[in-house]
Amino acid sequence: MKKIGIYIHVPFCIRKCNYCDFYSVRWDSDTENKYIETMLNEIEIYRSKLNNEYTADTVFFGGGTPTIINTSNLKKLVDALNDSIEIDKNAEITIEANPNTLTRENLAAYREMGINRLSVGIQSLNDEILRKIGRIHNADEALRSIDRAKDNGFENINADVMFNIPGQTINDVEDTIYKIIKKEVKHISFYSLKLEKGTPLYTMEKNHKIVMPEEEEEREMYYAGRSLMEQHSLTQYEISNFALKGYECRHNLKYWNQEEYIGLGPSAHSFMNNIRFSNPSDLKSDVSERIIHEKLGRDDLMFEYIMLRLRLTEGISIGEFNDKFSTDFLKIYNEQLNYLQKNNLIESDERHVKLTKRGMDISNYVITNFNNSY
Numbered sequence: 001m002k003k004i005g006i007y008i009h010v011p012f013c014i015r016k017c018n019y020c021d022f023y024s025v026r027w028d029s030d031t032e033n034k035y036i037e038t039m040l041n042e043i044e045i046y047r048s049k050l051n052n053e054y055t056a057d058t059v060f061f062g063g064g065t066p067t068i069i070n071t072s073n074l075k076k077l078v079d080a081l082n083d084s085i086e087i088d089k090n091a092e093i094t095i096e097a098n099p100n101t102l103t104r105e106n107l108a109a110y111r112e113m114g115i116n117r118l119s120v121g122i123q124s125l126n127d128e129i130l131r132k133i134g135r136i137h138n139a140d141e142a143l144r145s146i147d148r149a150k151d152n153g154f155e156n157i158n159a160d161v162m163f164n165i166p167g168q169t170i171n172d173v174e175d176t177i178y179k180i181i182k183k184e185v186k187h188i189s190f191y192s193l194k195l196e197k198g199t200p201l202y203t204m205e206k207n208h209k210i211v212m213p214e215e216e217e218e219r220e221m222y223y224a225g226r227s228l229m230e231q232h233s234l235t236q237y238e239i240s241n242f243a244l245k246g247y248e249c250r251h252n253l254k255y256w257n258q259e260e261y262i263g264l265g266p267s268a269h270s271f272m273n274n275i276r277f278s279n280p281s282d283l284k285s286d287v288s289e290r291i292i293h294e295k296l297g298r299d300d301l302m303f304e305y306i307m308l309r310l311r312l313t314e315g316i317s318i319g320e321f322n323d324k325f326s327t328d329f330l331k332i333y334n335e336q337l338n339y340l341q342k343n344n345l346i347e348s349d350e351r352h353v354k355l356t357k358r359g360m361d362i363s364n365y366v367i368t369n370f371n372n373s374y
């Protein structure tokens with residue numbers, strides 16, 4: 001049986017944060033119930049699509065805020081998945097949460113359903129910053145949600161943290177990371193705030209109401225957070241992700257390793273049989289009309305593999321690349337590799353080619369060197 005990951009998009013939030021352009025709508029119970037019905041149909045479609053060929057070894061409930069929906073509705077989704085798709089008994093099953101949506105009751109229900117990994121959006125532990133970015137919780141509530149999750153049986157916990165926020169200082173970033181480390185989480189996702197078109201922060205910046213940190217300051221925040229995490233054994237394994245050994249997110253690793261996954265729900269993306277497809281970002285379309293296919297040719301797949309793998313600290317596996325594409329990586333990219341190595345942007349051993357720390361800072365530039373060059 002081949003392995004596959006399953007992503008379920010839950011498109012509801014209590015209130016939209018000022019920076020976020022993930023697809024989500026304001027929650028209400030009628031829309032939730034309709035969404036669940038549609039999802040049950042979509043899961044059913046995958047019963048035949050997966051055709052006893054696949055076992056799911058990761059499941060990821062992402063959002064939006066999956067922890068808003070009624071636990072009995074979430075259980076319907078979990079039951080339907082178990083009924084339609086073979087789920088590995090050691091599967092990693094993650095749910096994303098906003099701190100203010102975690103109660104003893106729903107945490108216990110998630111454990112009961114087999115959910116074994118929790119990803120909590122902490123973002124910052126500075127109340128002023130949390131307010132500015134439109135979060136619905138303060139720092140104290142965020143920290144207490146981690147305690148509550150641990151008290152209710154979650155040991156595999158990730159915290160999302162953001163830096164590069166207007167008004168944020170290096171001290172703020174260090175203070176946030178330090179307090180989270182003290183809570184003994186197993187994983188931290190450390191994201192640089194990106195201004196997304198159409199979000200309130202984007203408009204505020206355009207209207208000179210806020211000023212983004214200088215690029216140099218952004219890098220200093222990144223270095224400070226990274227170094228603090230590494231001092232506490234949270235090892236970097238991807239540009240934005242740090243984990244204790246053995247706690248790397250198996251689901252997200254599928255994306256960076258160009259492995260197969262299916263995404264269910266509005267705006268979810270899939271990759272199966274070398275085809276990428278995605279669902280429209282709306283709650284209206286009929287499930288049977290939802291899927292948009294995009295076929296990737298060999299050259300696209302090769303470039304994509306490089307692009308995704310360079311995000312990982314392990315880098316590109318030369319052997320895997322050669323097997324996958326029946327070619328000779330070192331030969332076809334000889335020129336680019338020499339140039340990038342000379343400029344201290346990549347490093348390599350016999351088996352891997354990876355970004356140097358300097359290369360990580362300008363990873364987009366490094367990656368473009370591999371485009372259209374075969």
Ligand SMILES: C[S@@+](CC[C@H](N)C(=O)[O-])C[C@H]1O[C@@H](n2cnc3c(N)ncnc32)[C@H](O)[C@@H]1O
Nearest residue numbers: 019020063064065097098121160191192193194
């Ligand atoms: C889809 S959200 C789900 C988490 C959950 N809804 C919450 O906010 O608590 C995943 C994470 O993406 C990050 N994120 C969202 N928009 C971002 C942006 N514009 N720039 C950087 N990180 C962002 C945040 O750290 C957020 O926790």
Ligand code: SF4
Nearest residue numbers: 013016017020063064
């Ligand atoms: S960051 Fe999370 S809670 Fe905020 S709008 Fe995005 S998905 Fe919703």
